[in-house]
Amino acid sequence: MSIKIEGLQKSYRSFQALKNINLQIETGLFGLLGPNGAGKSTLMKILSTILPFQEGKVSIYGHDLVSEGDKVRQLLGYLPQHFNVPSQFTGREFLHYVASLKGVSNLQERKNQVEKTLEDVNLIEQANKKIKGYSGGMKRRLGVAQALIGNPKFIILDEPTAGLDPSERIRFRNVMERLSKDHSIILSTHIINDIESSCKNVAVIHRGEVLFQGFTELLADKAKNVAWELSVPFSQYDKIEKEYVIISSRKEKDQAVFRIISKEQPQGNVRPVQPTVEDGYMAVISRVMS
Numbered sequence: 001m002s003i004k005i006e007g008l009q010k011s012y013r014s015f016q017a018l019k020n021i022n023l024q025i026e027t028g029l030f031g032l033l034g035p036n037g038a039g040k041s042t043l044m045k046i047l048s049t050i051l052p053f054q055e056g057k058v059s060i061y062g063h064d065l066v067s068e069g070d071k072v073r074q075l076l077g078y079l080p081q082h083f084n085v086p087s088q089f090t091g092r093e094f095l096h097y098v099a100s101l102k103g104v105s106n107l108q109e110r111k112n113q114v115e116k117t118l119e120d121v122n123l124i125e126q127a128n129k130k131i132k133g134y135s136g137g138m139k140r141r142l143g144v145a146q147a148l149i150g151n152p153k154f155i156i157l158d159e160p161t162a163g164l165d166p167s168e169r170i171r172f173r174n175v176m177e178r179l180s181k182d183h184s185i186i187l188s189t190h191i192i193n194d195i196e197s198s199c200k201n202v203a204v205i206h207r208g209e210v211l212f213q214g215f216t217e218l219l220a221d222k223a224k225n226v227a228w229e230l231s232v233p234f235s236q237y238d239k240i241e242k243e244y245v246i247i248s249s250r251k252e253k254d255q256a257v258f259r260i261i262s263k264e265q266p267q268g269n270v271r272p273v274q275p276t277v278e279d280g281y282m283a284v285i286s287r288v289m290s
């Protein structure tokens with residue numbers, strides 16, 4: 001087991017942000033899903049040793065997070081949710097700087113790593129431009145790059161794909177897939193598709209609690225027998241929205257067609273549907289499970 005979290009509790013003053021978290025994370029890509037305010041960033045900050053916690057035990061590749069923080073940091077690459085870079089640097093200069101800080105002292109080795117990482121995040125063409133001229137997506141990709149520099153065994157990425165266009169998201173996934181063979185990578189995202197197509201294991205966290213952990217495809221099973229497609233006249237749109245957990249809706253002629261989660265079979269023009277990972281996620285966080 002690469003990462004073991006036992007009985008982790010974190011409070012900000014009187015507010016309990018993480019409640020008795022127990023997670024086991026192996027080599028590979030691990031997805032952390034949860035709505036806004038669930039506690040994902042709090043957990044990631046704790047794992048990256050920058051935030052203290054009150055209760056529990058965390059072990060990273062056999063090192064205790066608290067008493068062996070220095071050893072853990074040597075294994076770590078971290079992209080925080082809000083990542084600011086010195087804007088006067090060029091992308092290439094910045095990555096050389098990060099590589100030096102991470103102890104890559106051999107110049108040739110540093111060059112190799114920086115160029116490979118720039119390629120991975122598709123920033124070769126912009127590498128000699130000052131960061132202040134980068135777009136939001138380019139800055140995010142540079143953020144991912146700095147987390148990968150130094151070849152850390154344990155990589156924590158807090159919303160790495162936020163602001164990336166679809167082709168860059170696909171590129172990101174391919175790089176993660178390559179790294180997942182011999183790294184432990186935890187990534188948080190709101191984009192279920194990112195998790196579905198690349199993470200073998202996932203945890204769903206909501207209001208500071210882990211509500212699901214396991215194989216990603218098993219998350220879909222949580223919506224077994226509770227996922228429906230319901231067609232209603234357009235006039236009933238608001239009523240349905242209030243009554244059910246809605247996954248999506250579309251217009252078909254004069255009908256509104258809803259994909260919903262409901263324990264009871266709804267009345268009317270309805271049919272059961274094969275649940276997706278997104279259905280499972282919504283079923284878990286709304287606690288409407290089969």
Ligand SMILES: Nc1ncnc2c1ncn2[C@@H]1O[C@H](COP(=O)(O)OP(=O)(O)OP(=O)(O)O)[C@@H](O)[C@H]1O
Pocket residue numbers: 012015017034035036037038039040041042043081
């Ligand atoms: N420094 C802080 N002081 C007090 N409360 C905090 C602090 N940081 C976070 N919180 C609270 O802890 C809870 C979890 O926040 P966290 O940022 O970990 O959620 P998240 O899952 O990352 O959310 P998002 O998806 O919106 O980024 C929220 O209710 C948040 O308001």
